[in-house]
Amino acid sequence: MPDVKVGIILPESFLYSEVFAVMSTVVAINTIIFVALAIAKMLPRVYVSDLYTSRNRRAETRSIHPDDPV
Template sequence: MGVLLPDSLLRNDVVAVLAAFVAINTIVYVTLAVAKILPKLYVRDWLSTRNRRSETRSIDPDAPV
């Protein structure tokens, strides 16, 4: 009644290992896809930097500091 594989084959240890591998692989690819969608985060932006210039060195003198 719609069963393609016998129950004894589906309860085999090899099939369980394959199913675990597919599950872990799916989680990894979903994580990578979500990480690619999100904007990049730089630790350097969170830390205070003391070595920033107080004056602009741009060709445009009215450029923001």
Template sequence: MIAPLPAGILFPVEVLQSGWVAVLASFVAVNTILYMALALLKIFPAPRLTHRGRSRRAETRSIHPDDPV
């Protein structure tokens, strides 16, 4: 009978509690939060900071200039 293979790489406890693993885990955590924030910013529309009076033209540029606006 063949022994089952482990599902992943198993490290000893000493390796998992070392400093470089903590630094790597911190980097992954910050990177995940950063990309999540960027993804959420892309979902929502950008805020528009325009004034309604300034964005209107002084005169119409329509094909039919005599039509009411």
């Protein structure tokens, strides 16, 4: 048996390389984004129109049946 430390697929020296550091950073950022998206999907929707009151609401109905309740 050779005296080289070998992992399951890759040698141990690959874990300390710059390529592995970049790949693990991309995976970490991707994980954070998907966790944020999953949490945002569980929260109730917020509509901007609900946050700001609109003053341009009509005082009268413009229906073809003007006597109907608003």
